[in-house]
Amino acid sequence: MPQLARRMGQAKPSAIMVIAEKTRALKAQGRDIISFSIGVPNFLPGEHVYAAARAALEKDSGQYGSNRGADALLDAMLAHFERNGIAGLTRRNLCVGIGAKQVLYNLAEALLDPGDTIAFPTPFWTTYADIAAIVGAKTLLLPCPPEQDYKLTPAQLDAALAQKPKVFLFNNPSNPTGMVYHREEIAALAAVMARHADTWIVLDDIYNRMVFDEVGYHNVLAFEPSLRDRTIVVDSLSKTYGMPGWRVGFAAAPEHVAQAMVTLNSNHITSLPEVVSAAAAAALAGPQDIPAAQCAGFARKRDVVLAALAQIPGVRCPRPEGAFYAFPDVSVAFGRTHGPSGRLIGNDVELCEALLESAGVACVPGSAFGEPRALRISYACPDAALAEGLARIQKFFAEFE
Ligand SMILES: Cc1ncc(COP(=O)(O)O)c(C=O)c1O
Numbered sequence: 001m002p003q004l005a006r007r008m009g010q011a012k013p014s015a016i017m018v019i020a021e022k023t024r025a026l027k028a029q030g031r032d033i034i035s036f037s038i039g040v041p042n043f044l045p046g047e048h049v050y051a052a053a054r055a056a057l058e059k060d061s062g063q064y065g066s067n068r069g070a071d072a073l074l075d076a077m078l079a080h081f082e083r084n085g086i087a088g089l090t091r092r093n094l095c096v097g098i099g100a101k102q103v104l105y106n107l108a109e110a111l112l113d114p115g116d117t118i119a120f121p122t123p124f125w126t127t128y129a130d131i132a133a134i135v136g137a138k139t140l141l142l143p144c145p146p147e148q149d150y151k152l153t154p155a156q157l158d159a160a161l162a163q164k165p166k167v168f169l170f171n172n173p174s175n176p177t178g179m180v181y182h183r184e185e186i187a188a189l190a191a192v193m194a195r196h197a198d199t200w201i202v203l204d205d206i207y208n209r210m211v212f213d214e215v216g217y218h219n220v221l222a223f224e225p226s227l228r229d230r231t232i233v234v235d236s237l238s239k240t241y242g243m244p245g246w247r248v249g250f251a252a253a254p255e256h257v258a259q260a261m262v263t264l265n266s267n268h269i270t271s272l273p274e275v276v277s278a279a280a281a282a283a284l285a286g287p288q289d290i291p292a293a294q295c296a297g298f299a300r301k302r303d304v305v306l307a308a309l310a311q312i313p314g315v316r317c318p319r320p321e322g323a324f325y326a327f328p329d330v331s332v333a334f335g336r337t338h339g340p341s342g343r344l345i346g347n348d349v350e351l352c353e354a355l356l357e358s359a360g361v362a363c364v365p366g367s368a369f370g371e372p373r374a375l376r377i378s379y380a381c382p383d384a385a386l387a388e389g390l391a392r393i394q395k396f397f398a399e400f401e
Contacts, residue, residue, distance in 0.1 A: 007134055019352070023362040034389035035381070037362040039175060039325070042380045043242040045283055046290045052282030056275045065271030068262045069096035069250065073277045076284035077235075081252050084208060085222045086233060093252050095261040096272055100206050100236035100249035103261070105131055106268070107232060107251070110260040111167050111200050112137040119165040121152045122370035123327065125175045125204070129370070140165050141370060146329040149318040150177040150371075154188045161196035168199050173207040173217075176369045176376040177327040178302070178320025180211050183218045190220035193227055201227060206236040206249075207323040209291050212299035215321050229254055239323070240291050241283040248272065248280040298324045301379045301386055308390035312397045324380040327366065331373040339399045348372045359396040361389050 019037045027033050068074065074091045081089055097103035104127070112118060114136030120128055121142045132139050142160050144150045152170075161168065170189075173180045181189070193201055201220065208217040220227055232253040238244035251261065265271070272280070305326045309317045314332030333351055337344050341358045345351050348365040352375055356362050366374030379386055 007136060019356075019362055019364050022356065026356065026360075031360060033356070033360045033362055034385050034392065035362045036377045036379065036389055037364050039239070039378050040244055040380065041239050041242045041294070041324070042382070043290070043294055045241045045243050045279070046287060048286045049241070049243070049279050049283045052286075053275050053279040056278030060274050063274075065274055065277065067266040067271060068258070069094060069272065070274070070277040070281070073272075073281040073284075076281040077250050077252075080235070080284045081233070084205075084217060085219055086252060089252050092255045093258050095251055095253070095258045095265065096277075097249040097251070097261070097265065098269055098272070099238060099244075099247045100204065100234050101127060102247075102269070103234050103236075103249040103251050104128075104202075104204065105134075106261045106264045107167075107202055107234070107257075108132065108135045108137065109264055110257060111202075113166075116166040117163070118167040118169060119160045119163075119199075120169040120171070121156075123150060123174070123176050123366065123374070124169075124370050125171060126368050128169055128171075137166075143370075145371070146316060146318055146327075146374065150174065150179045150327065151181065151185065152189065154192045157189055157192045158195070161192065161199055164196070164198045166200060167202055168193070169202045169204065171204040173205075173211060173322030174325075175207065175323055176325050176364070176366070176371075176374075177318065178323045178325040179318065180215050180321040181218065182215055186218040186220055187223045190223035190227065193220055194224040197230075199230070201231040203231065203233045205233060207239055208235065209240040210295050210298055210324065211322040212295070212302060213321050232257055237280055237283055242290070242294070243279070243283060246276050246279060248276060298380065301383070302326065304383075304386060305377060305379050305390065308394060312394055315397065324378060326377045326379060327369075327371070327374045328377070329373050330366075330375050333397065333400055336400045338396070339401050345400075348375055351375065355393070355396055359392040361392050361396070 023035050074094050108131045112135050117138045117140050118132050119140035121144045142156050144152050211217050234251045237248040309328050315328050317328035320326050333345050338354050343354045348367050352363050352365045364376040
């Protein structure tokens, strides 16, 4: 019997998708489930995006496009990076992908040989570990527990980079914690990165337009321009513009890295569809009022989530300042019995299962992100569902014996 390739022994389906499947199955049985599990932005792009897509459809050539990305889209990306403080790039520094996920996959293939090490802080977005496993890279995890607000310290980074990992992957604002590094924190991390010249720096900054409390989005390149030669900035339209299903991700990189991704695209995906490219260019270059309004809305919802969690004894939630996630430490429930279901809760997975089955609220266990004391609440849902889901969570925790 022929076998699957050895690399598939390492790969597993995304834990977030597993919860989403379970939620869908319960919903199909007619159960009333509130989903705080999947990271979808829950709003639609502006009319100008659809108009651009319709216009492109009218004159769609039906041909393959550029492996790097359509010119108009690349130019919109250049302007976008410039607005984010990353100036001086040219089209040759850019490359698109089918979402940031494929861009990250391309980067893993372009930068990591089997046995190389990729370092990243925990909690981490689940896919990082899975992509590393598929390309046969070792992972060096840098634990950032709730006691340090889930943030990496310069000393931790220094110790990690001293081990010369091939790649350091940094996500800011963070999925799953919603934490955002402040200006001085980024400056301190940048200084450490500059001291360790043997490591590629990959910045997954796809939530850069979702930062609250006037903290602002900051980027190591602004503090250490010397990092330009070995830093790749990954971005995406999925969350910012309410376009997850359009599948547009992109990266700014040193020319030869961008070219490597273009080569991989030429063998993996060829190009983005013309209609998608036109819509993406319109989103990036057009009015930014929808992302701005959504960001303000998420900040308001964040306050609602924190206020509700603060009322649950023993649950502690470092204050998120971006994205649309909260990541409370719920370990207070471990080792205790949930009265109505009679379930003894041993860990985060059992807690999320009990919460889903008894209270009808879907959250993702923190262990999926490398922090088993927590669970992730994705709060990008309508206000009424958010209030109901939070009330159910409060009731669920009050029912412990
Ligand atoms: C931190 C982070 N990076 C990358 C992605 C991938 O985004 P997409 O492939 O939709 O562009 C996600 C999606 O949830 C994410 O949270």
